[in-house]
Amino acid sequence: MGDTILVAYATRYGSTAEVAEVVSDELRKSGATVDLRRVDEVDDLTPYRAVILGSPIYMGKWLPEAQVFVERHQKRLRDMPVAYFAVGLTVMSGTPDAIMRAEASMGQVRMLVNPIDIGIFPGRLESSRLSVTDRAIIKLIRAEAGDFRDLEAVRAWARTLHSKVARP
Secondary structure (H helix, E strand, C coil), rough: CEEEEEEEEEEECCCCHHHHHHHHHHHHCCCCCCEEEEEHCCCCCCCCEEEEEEEEECEEEHHHHHHHHHHHEEEEEEECCCEEEEECCHHHCHHHHHHHHHCCCHHHHHHHHCCCEEEEEEECCCCHHCCCCCHHHHHHCCCCCCECCCCCHHHHHHHHHHHHCCCC
C-alpha cells in the first residue's frame, strides 16, 4: 500500500472533473500527496492508501465507468478508506428528498464498497456543450442552465476527508 490518495472521477462535460480538482487541491493543502485521475486511467490501486471517487448523476445514476471502476477494484477498495461524491443538478434545492435521490444514485457502488463518507454537490449545466440527445432531455425536463456548484462547500468537505484518510 502506498502513501498517496487517489482522487478518481468520471465526467461527461467536465464539471465533475473540476470538482475533483478542488478536492485534490484541498487535500494537498492539508499536506497529503494526491493523484488526480479519470477512472479509466487507473489500472492498479497498489500505490494508494485511500480513494475518493466521484461521478456526475446522469439519469438518476452514476456514470457507468465509475460503477465499473468500483466493480473492478472492489476487493482492494474494501481494504482502504473510500469516499464517494456525486455532482448533479437534482440537488440544487437541497431538500431531503433531493439528497435522498442523489444518495440513491450511488446505491450500486455503496453495496459493493461502503464509503467512509459521501459528498453531494450541485453541478453545472452549459447547454452549448451538451450532445444533441442531452440537449433534448434538458429541454424536456426544463432544467435551468448555469453553474450551481458551491466550491467552498466542496473545499469544506475535502478538509473533513483529510482526517478520515490520513495515516494514524
